[in-house]
Amino acid sequence: MEKQTKSGIIYGDQNFFVPSHLNFGAYVLQKLLTHKRGQTALINGATEEQITFGEIAQKIVNIASSLSRLGVKQGDVVAIFSENRIEYVLTALAVYYSGAIITFFNNAYTKGDLTHALSISKPKYMFLSGELYKTQYEVIENTKYIQKYVLYDDAEMRSNCLHFKELSEKHVDIKSGNYFDFKGTPQTCMILYSSGTTGLAKGAKINHLNLIVSSQQPMMTDRDLTPLMIAPWSSTMGIIRILKEIAFGRTTVFLPKYNEIQYLKTIQKYKIGLLSVAPPLIVMLYKSNIVKDFDISSVKIVYSGGAPITPESIHQLKSRFPHMNVLQGYGMTEATGAVTEDLDNSPREGSVGRIVPGNIIKISDPNTNKTLGCGEPGEVRVKGLVLFEGYVGRDMQNDYDAEGFYKTGDIAYYDQDGYFYIVDRIKELIKYKGWQVTPSELEAVILQHPDVKDAGVTGAPDTLAGELPTAFVVKQANAKVTEQEIIDYVSDKVAPWKRLRGGVIFLKEIPKTASGKILRRELQALLSKQRPQKLPASKL
Secondary structure, three states, rough: EEEOOOOOOOOOOOOOOOOOOOHHHHHHHHHHHHOOOOOOEEEEOOOOOOOEEEHHHHHHHHHHHHHHHHHOOOOEEEEEEOOOOOHHHHHHHHHHOOOOEEEOOOOOOOOHHHHHHHHHHHHEEEEHHHHHHHHHHHHHHHOOOOOEEEOOOOOOOOEEEEEEHHHHHOOOOOOOOOOOOOOOOOEEEEEEOOOOOOOOOEEEEEEHHHHHHHOOOOOOOOOOOOOEEEEOOOOOOHHHHHHHHHHOOOOEEOOOOHHHHHHHHHHHHHHHOOOOOOHHHHHHHOOOOOHHHHHOOOOOOOOOOOOOOHHHHHHHHHHOOOOOEEEEEEEHHHEEEEEEEEEOOOHHHOOOOEEEOEEEEEEEEOOOOOOOOOOEEEEEEEEEEOOOOOOOOOOOOEEEEOOOEEEEEOOOOOOOOOEEEEEEEEOOEEEEEEEEHHHHHHHHHOOOOOOOOEEEEEEEOOOOOOEEEEEEEEEEEOOOOHHHHHHHHHHOOOOHHHHHOOOEEEEEOEOOOOOOEEOHHHHHHHHHHHHHOOOOOOOO
């Protein structure tokens, strides 16, 4: 249970079981051995491939032993570069167990993104899919970091390559498995890349204790609700949630990538009860023209995370699907996943829930550092057992306040019952003539238009006003809505300073991170390309 002190600091429960070995892989292995060994743990909804909890336990020990024979040592970095697949989870758990450090590269990375991520973690070993091996090998090899590649698929292999089966099928007695003794000192076990919504991604160092605590945080405990996961496991939301599901012992269905028809077919086939999604999928569900062709009545809970979802979108979803209940969470890479979460089947509208165990939160004035009280919006600052170790190769002095709280850059407030409400990010607020305009608020209004499929908002520079709210819009198929129609539609629903004075630009797709956060820096770049001429001074 959370509690609030007189100082305005809110504490989540800090009592957890922490094994003496302080190895997350060993902790999960012990959990696996308590589950029914013949129970299905993971199902690939696209290929129908399955694996049981008992098989996962055996594969972890097999692969970890093989890694040791390859020369992988404590502190070595091992990378995974692949779409979601069963081998992905097996590799990650084995690396944790071995004492090495795991890192993940998003399979949608551009050449520049991949090169940048490689330069942060400098992995010695890489597990990857055959397709990415074919298309990205030259980019990876040019960095000179990788000593050995392990392929998940059959492909023409170079001399520095192994096949995954060579590592996973060398049977080891599970009772003789060994792991490093950290002697009570948490060690880094994972490098995750921050979403990079406002700049290049940073490598966040997560340790074994962070993950052990995170995996014990409460979950929706109805085991009869089969979850479906689509978030890439290279993202924080994706990897933390799948690790928690495995430790929890619930059969989980996943998909390697998103395709609307495949997604709906999978819900229907496996009678999915719990959807773990980013906000764009909620918009897809209530705006989809083909969802009526599928039976998705099994879905009881839609859990939204990774980016804000507005009350308007929730109302639209529930209007179309009254049997669905939407729960929200707020989290970040730096807190090893969730910071607040709503696990109550009667959520408070607009809220991202209450503090999650392992966290300590305060709301601060970002200018004066004063701790604020109930109902006062300010910067979210966090610390606790799940707080990361810092960024690779970066001076963190300015990232913490005097009390050791990490400055998140997110603006929020909490109510008298401890429910939190996210306003926006400090860097993303648009400043129009001294007024603050929240991009997510305008996006919610625009998404209500029946001819709009998706939207993103940012500020266009202006010599008099500072910034002009500007919308990027994806039209519904065959829609003929115009820029002026959207401007007028918004003007009728918002305060004068929130109007789209920067206009509307139509796109085929809104640029987003894997977790669904809008990449506003890319919108800014598109803005300069679309309208490279100097913007005129604004008019009232």
